[in-house]
Amino acid sequence: MKLTVNGTEHEVDVEPDTPLLWVIREELGLLGTKYGCGVAQCGACTVLVDGYATRSCVTPADSVEGTQIRTIETVEETETGRRVVEAWVENQVPQCGYCQSGQVLAATALLTETPQPTDGDIEAAMTNLCRCGTYNKIRAAVHKASEA
């Protein structure tokens, strides 16, 4: 099947229902997308599918043929993604960092859709888990990125 990831079309030979997460990591070698739970609970595996934050661990690869998939590796190629990364650095958001690829992409999707989110918008959209408890810094960084 053909998947378009970070603007490049890739021919991949996998079982059609292979989760997108493992196609990205094992077939394309893009390791910034993380495995945390595999059951759509944590969001560590978040990627953008046509701009929407999507949990790739439960997304069958054949269901996203013909879409534009973006991973953390190219998030800074978008203006919003670049602002989000800068806000993450400025607010010193990450601790262990393992959830943060997903958090940055979730924030990028939110700010693309809603450039000036309220706390309520952030609460509704930023549902990824962080075991290190960086939630307050995440919220502050989303606000920061929305100001720029």
Added chain:
Amino acid sequence: MGILDKITARAAPLNVSRRGFLAGSGALVLATTLPVRPTKAQEAGAAAEPAAVQAFLELRADGTAVLRSPFIEGGQGIYSAMAQIVGEELDLDPMAFTVESAPPGGPFGVMGGYRITGGSASTRTAYPIMRQLGASARAMLIEAAATRWDVEAATLITEPGAVVDPDSGNRLGYGELAEAAMDLPVPTEVTLKEEADFRWLKTGMPRLDVRDKSTGRARYALDVEVDGMLLAAVQHAPRLGMTPSAVTNQAEIEGMRGVHSVHMLDGAVAVVAEKFWQARRAVEAAEVEWTEGEAEWPMPADFSSTGFRDTLAGSSGEVVEIEAEGDAAAALDAADTVIEAVYDAPFVVHGQLEPPSATARFNDDGTLELWLPNQAPEQFVGAAAEAAGIDPAQVTLHSQMLGGFFGRHFLYRTANPFPQAIALAQATGRPVKLIWTREEDFLRDAPRPLGLAKFRGAVGEDRAVSLEATVVGEGPTQRWYNAPPGSDPSASEGISGKSYALANKAIGQIPVANPAVIGYWRSVGHSMHDFMYEGFLDELAEASGQDPYEMRLQLLSGNDRLTTLLTRTAELSGGWKPGPYEAEDGTTRARGVAMASPFGSEAAAIAEVSLDRGAVRVHNIWTAIDPGTIVNPAVIEAQVQSAVALGLSETLVEELVYENGEPTARNFDMYEILRPYMMPEVHVEVIESGAQMGGVGEPGLPAVPPAVVNAVAQLTGQRVRSLPLSKHDFG
């Protein structure tokens, strides 16, 4: 002596030495040699290590510096702290350092001959050593410049990264001096900087790895790739102690796409495949017959967490004394008002977001290389050698950055994937990377033990007069390091080690073995015992008609450090106000207060709660921490935020339930952890009292659960003695 005692011991005297074997490399290379108190694993580790990487600090000709951290980075900011400390004395911008994790053995046993990453002990044990290391290097660079310019060393100064002669204006970068400095003797005495001259220490400078962690570039054990490796997945026996006797559909799963081979291991079935997803799909399809095996701690088939709690509550064995003051029993007998209570807290999983993994490769010469997450490199080397049946000297360990740890990555038999990875690499003759799915992690984690304590207290008019507290159970330090009951802080800390001046008290332990494989969890015994003690203290306050905040101040009278801490916490919250009261948003709220003395630091917290459809909602946490002496206030603030979140998580929702010897939850769908919407505002104040440096990674946690539970009692009149709050109905 328990490991937690060991790690709080002062670091041994220090000797900085030049690494002679690297002379001529054009770099200034420094290590420390410490009087070593070797353990078996350490001797092993020391012998195993490639000599050329023993150095702590390498200052290269191009002006860059490489620092090898004895401690492993997992979000606590330890790499940055090490660079900040060395950089300060060396006078080199900490951001110019590359920090790597130090290999096992060699000079890295900075905790008096050994090292672990735990006990909130890294910075406080390494601080004097790292400063001396930086200062020694700086002195040698100055000496080298003085020789070059033919001036007195004492007339020279440094600016970040360069030696400067103020008289002549001459200036040489550290890189240009590194080789000459390497030929000089290491000074036997160096003067450390005065605090007033600090450029970076005590500032909230940014951490080194934040950009990589914000852009997906940070790499963890789960991302390790080795040429020619196969990927493996396992299915563990649902109950620990069982082992596979047959895979009835073996031929079928061997025929699945990408599958290399199927293996029956001790307690698990493994599938090795070209890709992890293929291995996982196949191992989940395996139909396995399980039989009783030979595990050291088999789970009884009828084990349940509820039953175990009842066992602890019903235990009436001999009490081993931990602390005694006055005559608690006599005071209890003489008192008019005596109250009793039993408190408990459940098993909880670590839930670090990166699932465990291990990559193993046997090289042609028979040596073994391992890439894995760990908090104790030397211990892992020893255990890996044993698993592989080779000499520890033949094991090379590459410690990876940790995607969270909280105690998950200590050496716990049956809880670490590496013995399986080694077995599979041996069986296949190929490098193997084994990943445990989240489900397998839940099944074999070494959870925080379910804990229980019994309290009896006597009150008089306006004061508590006697307290008897008995913890029942087993701590991880007894399990893993043979600490005897009564001398195992992990079994009682938070009930023992409290600072309140009670005239009569008796703290003891009834040792009861825990059938589960138990482990260290962020703040260890404190994570539950401070909840129990501080909850009961509020019960005593109520029984004696005292305000809980005023009662604590009374019990701390004469203790300036803790009085300051408590009053500053109250000030931070806008003044002590227990409530209930109506907030601006119309919710009815109340507050609770609690304190803790964990890991050499002091902490206090005030929580503000309301009820939302029968569930507790936490709005604010105000907390002050006094680690005595600080390195980086921003890192401390971040660590306290993180510890508060984990403390809230266990208070509000976390509980690992066992039935029939098996955990009932296998992933975050059935085991709730703190979600973003549950996170309150967290207001942190860092107080530097000047006392001896304490830890910062864990101390922010223990005061949080009791502050919340005390607030809930204030709000509802309901005293919660069993966590988490989610299992209670607040109507």
